[in-house]
Amino acid sequence: VQLQACGGGLVQTGGSLRLSCAASERTSSTLDMAWFRQAPGKEREFVAATRGRGGHTYYTDSVQGRFRISRLNAKNTVDLQMNNLKPEDTAVYYCAAGSGIILSSIRSTYSYGTWGQGTQVTVSS
Numbered sequence: 123v124q125l126q127a128c129g130g131g132l133v134q135t136g137g138s139l140r141l142s143c144a145a146s147e148r149t150s151s152t153l154d155m156a157w158f159r160q161a162p163g164k165e166r167e168f169v170a171a172t173r174g175r176g177g178h179t180y181y182t183d184s185v186q187g188r189f190r191i192s193r194l195n196a197k198n199t200v201d202l203q204m205n206n207l208k209p210e211d212t213a214v215y216y217c218a219a220g221s222g223i224i225l226s227s228i229r230s231t232y233s234y235g236t237w238g239q240g241t242q243v244t245v246s247s
Contacts (some may be wrong), residue, residue: 123147127217130241136206137245143217143238145198154223155193155200156234159213159243166216168229170202174221180228184210207245216239245247 124146130133141157156171170191171180179191188192191202200217218234227233 123219125217125219125238126135126237127215128242130173130215130243132244133207134246135208137207138203139202139207139243141202141215141217141241141243143200143202144217147198151195153219153221154228155191155234156201156218156220156228156232157202157215158231159211160213161213161242164213167232168231169215170229173228182229188228206242207243209245212243212245214242216219216240228229 127141127143129139129141131187140226146151146191152174154171155165158166159169160166169185170181171191172193181189188206190203191200194243217238219236220234
């Protein structure tokens, strides 16, 4: 399975963007899917995840209430709706997929074996 992320761009503070991650083939609905981001000079960090089993969602504190992750298994896509964007949200955003991830590791990059190529999000002040 390959993942292709798109939807990034340049937006002003307070604006919105919707990222989409498409899988190259039908993915198992039991896969855990996530979005991570990496700002220049910083480590890749967790943003949001959705469980394949049960559909529970998880967010990092800084995006809670502003971002929403959703998946559409019929179209093999996982989207990230980002509202009220801030300059500190500027980063390259990556989608990722993994299986059998234990809950305590849902936010770890090491839990995901498949990654998309990344899409740039820039928020101007």
